[in-house]
Amino acid sequence: MVASLDIYSSDLISMLFNSFSYIAFFCIVFAVYWLMPDKHRRLFLLLASYFFYMSWKAEYGLLILALTVVNYFLGLKIGNLLEANKEKAKKWLQVGLVFNLGCLCFYKYTNFLIQSLFAAIAFGGNISHIKALEAAQSPALNIILPLGISFFTFEFIHYIVDIYRGSKPVKSPVDFALFASFFPSQIAGPIKRFQDFMHQLEEKPSLKREYFHEGMFLIMQGFFKKIVLSDNIGVLVGQGFNNLASLSLFDAWITAIGFTFQIFFDFSGYTDIGRGSALLLGYKVPENFNLPFLAHSLTNFWHRWHISLSTWLRDYLFIPMGGSRGSAWQTRRNTFMTMVLGGLWHGADWTFVIWGTLHGLGLILSKEWTDFAAKQSFLAPLRRTKVWHYCGVAFVCLFICLVSIFMRAPKLEQALCLVGKFFGIGTNIDVPGITGAVTTSFLQSTIIYTLPVYLLYAFLHQKYLTMQKSGQTLLPAPISALVNHWQTSPALQTAACLVLAVFISGMAPSQLSPFIYFQF
Secondary structure, eight states: OOSOOOTTOGGGSTTOTTSHHHHHHHHHHHHHHHHSOHHHHHHHHHHHHHHHHHTTOHHHHHHHHHHHHHHHHHHHHHHHHHHHOHHHHHHHHHHHHHHHHHHHHHHHHHHHHHHHHHHHHHHHTTOOHHHHHHTTTOOOOOOOOOTTHHHHHHHHHHHHHHHHTTOOOOOOHHHHHHHHHOGGGTTTOOOOOHHHHHHHHHTOOOOOHHHHHHHHHHHHHHHIIIIIIIHHHHHHHHHHHHTGGGOOHHHHHHHHHHHHHHHHHHHHHHHHHHHHHHHHTTOOOOOOOSOGGGOSSHHHHHTTSSHHHHHHHIIIIITTTTTTSSOHHHHHHHHHHHHHHHHHHHOSSHHHHHHHHHHHHHHHHHHHHHHHHHHOGGGHHHHTSHHHHHHHHHHHHHHHHHHHHHHHOSSHHHHHHHHHHHTTTTOOSOSOSHHHHHOOHHHHIIIIIIHHHHHHHHHHHHHHHHHHHHTOOOSOHHHHHHHHHHHHOHHHHHHHHHHHHHHHHHHOOSSOOOOGGGGO
C-alpha cells in the first residue's frame, strides 16, 4: 500500500469540520470550557485536542505526543545553551531539524523515494518516461500518512529555530503541548507562530462579544464555502477528470477553472471554520487568505494565498538559503528552490514537484518582467492604468488555473492530457459534454448565481475593511453606514447566519466529502 492518506475513506468522516459529529464535539467543548474554572481550561483544551486528533486514528496521538516531548526538551536545551555555548546550541538545533524532517520524510516520502528508484530502473529499461515516473507497479511499504503532520512539523521547526534566534523557550509542558495540538488549526493549519499563541495564553483568553459574533459568522461562512460552493463545484470537476479523453476545449477550461475555485473555497472554508472555532474559545489564529484571485502578479498572489505557509517558506527556507542578499542569479535560484521544495511539501509525487517548479519559474519570470517594464519609459503611462493592472490579474488567474491541474490530477499522464486539451490539443470546439451531463438545478444555482454573489460580497467587504483601516471613506455614506451597522448588530449577524444555514441545508450534496488539504 502506498504511503498516502485516503481522504475519501469512511474512517475519516467522523470528525470533519463539516460533519455533525464535529458540531456536537465543539458545542460540548465550548460549553464545558467556559463553565469550568480558568485554571483548568488549558488542560481541558489540551485533552479535547488529543481526543479530536485521536478520533481519526488512535495511533496518531502517540506520534504527536512523541514529537511534542522531543521538541519541548530540545527548546529548553537550545535556550539554556544559547548564551553559554552557541556552537553547542547550533548542534542541538541541527539534531532537532534532522529529527523533525526525518519524521516528516519517513511518513510522507519513503514510498515516493522507493517508487522513484524503481522508476529510474524502469526508465533505464526503455519504459516510457511518464510510466516510469508514475512507477505504478513499484513496491511500497504499508505506511499511513498521519493527518496534519506537514503542518505541525513546520510549527515544531519554527519553534526550535526561533529559540535559537533568541526567543524564550516555553517552560510549561501543558502550554507547549496545547500550542502543538490546538485542534482548530491542527490538521491543515494555518501554521501558527508560538510567540503569538503564548502571548494569548498569558493574557488569559476571554469570551468577548465581538469574538463570539465574528466566530459564529466565520464558521457559517466556512460551511457555506465548503458545502455550497466547493463540494458542488467538485461534482463538475470530478466529472471532468473522470472523462479526460472525451473533453472538449470548453470542458477542459471549465474543469481547470472549476478545480481552482474548488480548492480555494475548500481550503479557505476550512480555515474560516478553524478561525471561528478558535475565536469562540478566545484565541486568534492567523488569517490565511486575502482575495488571492485579485493578485496582479504571482509575487502578490503568494502574499494572498496560504499566507501562513508562504511566510513560513520565506522565513525558514528562502532567507536561510540567502534570500535576496546575493546576486540576482542567487536570488532567482533561492526563489526557485523554495517553490520546488514547497511543491514537494504539498505531496510526495512528481505532479507536485512539477507544480512547485512551475510556480518557481513563474515567480522568476514575473520578477524579470516587472523589472524590465519598470525600466521602459514608454510603458510608464500604461503601467499607471487600470488596464495594466487587470491584465496582470487575468494573467495570474490563467496561470494558477493551468498550474493547478498538476495538483489535482492523480497521475502525470492525466495532467499532461488535460493541459493539452486546455490549449486545444486533441479537442474540438464543440458542444460541452460534461457540463450538460452533470449540471443540475442546484449546480447551476451554485455557479451562475451563488458564486458571483459571494465573490462580490467578499470583494466589497475586504475593500471596506481596507479603507476603514486607512481612514478612507470611498464607499457611499449609506453603504458605509450599513456595513458599520452590520459589524455592530448581533441581530443582523444572526440573521445572516440563518440565511447561510438555509443555503447550506438546501444546496448540500448528498455525500459528505473531506477537505482537500487533508491529503497534504
